[in-house]
Amino acid sequence: xxxxxxxxxxxxxxGEVPVGAVVVxxxxxxxxxxxxxxxxxxxxxxxEIMALREAAAALGNYRLDGCELFVTLEPCxxxxxAMLHARLKRVVFGAPDPKTGAAGSVLNLFEERRLNHxxxxxxxxxxxxxxxxxxxxFASRRQEARSTQHPLREDAVRTPQERFAGLPGYPWAPxxxxxxxxxxxxxxxxxxxxxxEAPITWLCLHGNPAWSYLYRKMxxxxxxxxxxxxxxxxxxxxxxxxxxxxxxxxxxxxxQMLLEFVERLDLHDIVLVVQDWGGLLGLTLPMEAPGRYRGxxxxxxxxxxxxxxLSEGFLAWREMCARNPEFDVARLFARGNPxxxxxxxxxxxxxxxxxxxxxxxxxxxxxVPEFPHSEGAEVSRRARDFWRDDxxxxxxxxxxxxxxxxxxxxxxALRAQIRGCPEPMVLQxxxxxxxxxxxxxARRAVGYFRP
Numbered sequence: 001x002x003x004x005x006x007x008x009x010x011x012x013x014x015g016e017v018p019v020g021a022v023v024v025x026x027x028x029x030x031x032x033x034x035x036x037x038x039x040x041x042x043x044x045x046x047x048e049i050m051a052l053r054e055a056a057a058a059l060g061n062y063r064l065d066g067c068e069l070f071v072t073l074e075p076c077x078x079x080x081x082a083m084l085h086a087r088l089k090r091v092v093f094g095a096p097d098p099k100t101g102a103a104g105s106v107l108n109l110f111e112e113r114r115l116n117h118x119x120x121x122x123x124x125x126x127x128x129x130x131x132x133x134x135x136x137x138f139a140s141r142r143q144e145a146r147s148t149q150h151p152l153r154e155d156a157v158r159t160p161q162e163r164f165a166g167l168p169g170y171p172w173a174p175x176x177x178x179x180x181x182x183x184x185x186x187x188x189x190x191x192x193x194x195x196x197e198a199p200i201t202w203l204c205l206h207g208n209p210a211w212s213y214l215y216r217k218m219x220x221x222x223x224x225x226x227x228x229x230x231x232x233x234x235x236x237x238x239x240x241x242x243x244x245x246x247x248x249x250x251x252x253x254x255x256q257m258l259l260e261f262v263e264r265l266d267l268h269d270i271v272l273v274v275q276d277w278g279g280l281l282g283l284t285l286p287m288e289a290p291g292r293y294r295g296x297x298x299x300x301x302x303x304x305x306x307x308x309x310l311s312e313g314f315l316a317w318r319e320m321c322a323r324n325p326e327f328d329v330a331r332l333f334a335r336g337n338p339x340x341x342x343x344x345x346x347x348x349x350x351x352x353x354x355x356x357x358x359x360x361x362x363x364x365x366x367x368v369p370e371f372p373h374s375e376g377a378e379v380s381r382r383a384r385d386f387w388r389d390d391x392x393x394x395x396x397x398x399x400x401x402x403x404x405x406x407x408x409x410x411x412x413a414l415r416a417q418i419r420g421c422p423e424p425m426v427l428q429x430x431x432x433x434x435x436x437x438x439x440x441x442a443r444r445a446v447g448y449f450r451p
Contacts, residue, residue: 001094001126004070007034007047008133014039018133021047021071023055023064023088030067031055047071048079052086063087072130074101074123080109083119090120094130139173150178150187155248156241157357158187163350164239168343169216174239180260182253189239192265193219194228199451200294201267204231205258207276207301208364209329211238213347214275214435221442225450232261234277236360238351249363251376255281259288271295271449275434276406277364280304284379286393287386295449296395299434299441300406302414303384304369306377313405318365325362326355336402336431387418395421396448398441400430407432 007020011034023031033050037043048071056062064086074097075083083091091110093103102109103121110121143161152158164170178187191212194201202222204215212231219229233240234254243249258281262270270293274282279301286293304310310318321327329352330345337345352358369377395418399411408426415421425444430437 001070001072001092001130003029003032004047004072004094005126005130007032007051008072008130011035011047012133012137018137019047019071019073021051021069023051023067023069025055025059025064025067030058044078046076046079047073048075049082052082056086065089068092070125072126073097073134074103074105076100077102077107077109084109084115084117087117088119090122092122092125094123094125095127095134096123096131143174150176151185152187152241153185155245156186156243158241159239159351159353159357163353167213167347167350168341170213170347172219177261177264180257180264182256182260183235186235186241186243188232188235188241188257188261190230190232190261191219192228192230194223195226196228198226198228199269200225200449201228201230201270202273202297203262203267203270203282204229204273205275205278205282206231206234206237207278207280209237209332209352209361210276210348210433211351213238214433215273215438218273218435218438218442221439221446225446227446230265230267232258233351234258234281234360236363242351242357243359244356246359246363249360249367251281251367251369251379255284255376255379258282258285262289262292268292269294271297271445273297273299274301275299276301276432280368280376280380283387284376284383287383287390290386290390290392293393295393296391296418297398297441297445297449298395298414298418299398300400300403300411300432302406302410303380303387303417304374304376305381305384306369306372306374307381308413310368310370311405311410313403313407314368317405318368321362321365325358329361333433333436337433337436340436384417389419391419394449395419396445397421397424398434398444399424399426400432400434400437401426401428402430403432403434405432 003022004020008018012018016035020034022029031051031054033047035047036045068090070092072094074093080102096105098105110119172191175190175192206214211233215231222229236242330349333348334345
């Protein structure tokens with residue numbers, strides 16, 4: 001089967017459905033084949049047929065008595081018929097094919113007593129390993145089809161999909177929408193996993209310069225509980241479209257987009273999960289529709305009301321971004337999260353291949369409301385009053401103690417503004433990007449918010 005998997009890899013490299021097959025006589029491979037219908041303009045050029053043809057040529061006989069065929073996917077009716085006609089001794093397949101499988105999934109030609117030859121069949125050998133490339137292939141094709149439904153605006157750029165290939169710990173299928181009024185045709189990416197009617201929906205909002213990848217360690221814990229997880233990439237970040245101009249970004253624009261997003265997906269029983277800008281914006285959402293929200297999981301963030309001076313740590317960060325707008329995002333994450341692998345750190349660089357994709361990274365630091373008249377300050381003051389006086393849900397706070405920007409002093413001040421917020425969970429080893437230590441936080445939160 002390993003030989004058949006190698007053939008499947010050749011099919012994938014050629015843009016074909018990744019199925020591979022080999023024919024074995026004794027301990028010798030006498031025929032190899034992989035899918036070639038597209039390249040060969042041949043509807044019969046399935047991997048099994050290609051392997052049977054090569055084996056028959058090698059042995060000088062179309063009858064392959066005593067031979068066995070190994071294939072990564074359950075054979076279809078055409079290929080099963082060819083195997084029976086070749087008088088194979090046995091066929092061994094990997095992943096089942098519930099739509100066209102003719103070795104037990106849809107029908108079983110190998111157990112059809114009215115035929116004049118019986119070939120043994122065995123399924124499920126390395127099934128997961130054989131099925132995974134096929135699943136990824138069709139997920140990619142569906143994504144490409146969706147991409148054509150969201151044409152790119154002339155004033156925006158879109159990160160090439162190959163930049164996101166093979167990211168560690170991020171297996172979820174992308175979702176897109178572009179018809180929210182505030183988007184005006186920009187394509188927004190989000191993850192939406194778990195049952196729609198789950199008892200809890202975890203709405204995970206990232207900050208700058210992160211994206212939904214930030215929550216990859218928390219999502220599996222939530223999903224294992226049977227909950228729903230929704231994690232959007234804000235415009236300018238991750239897999240979402242990126243306006244070319246810094247001026248396209250504003251507090252009101254991003255807030256309105258999130259309000260419309262929650263309404264469009266009709267999210268309910270929400271536990272709002274926020275960090276950094278995910279909190280600056282996200283903490284202003286529940287007061288507009290309090291009935292949708294049941295809880296708050298808040299990590300290193302702030303409500304910027306314009307009434308309290310911004311922290312020295314934030315001012316230093318803002319100055320660094322202005323001085324060095326092309327800063328290395330991967331290096332930033334590596335410096336504050338030494339436990340991350342180089343590949344994980346590189347995933348944070350993936351959305352930003354060049355300067356033209358980095359408008360949001362330049363725009364967000366000066367967007368933080370600094371004065372009472374700053375954009376977003378007034379709505380943040382209203383949100384502060386809501387959390388202090390009207391919030392009816394439960395709250396859970398986790399603090400990265402090593403954060404010089406939005407660390408313990410800022411978070412303890414925020415806790416005092418959230419009605420009923422208990423003592424926080426303090427992670428002494430964590431810095432600003434607290435969700436990078438998120439598995440333990442998620443486990444604690446699941447127990448805390450369990451219905």
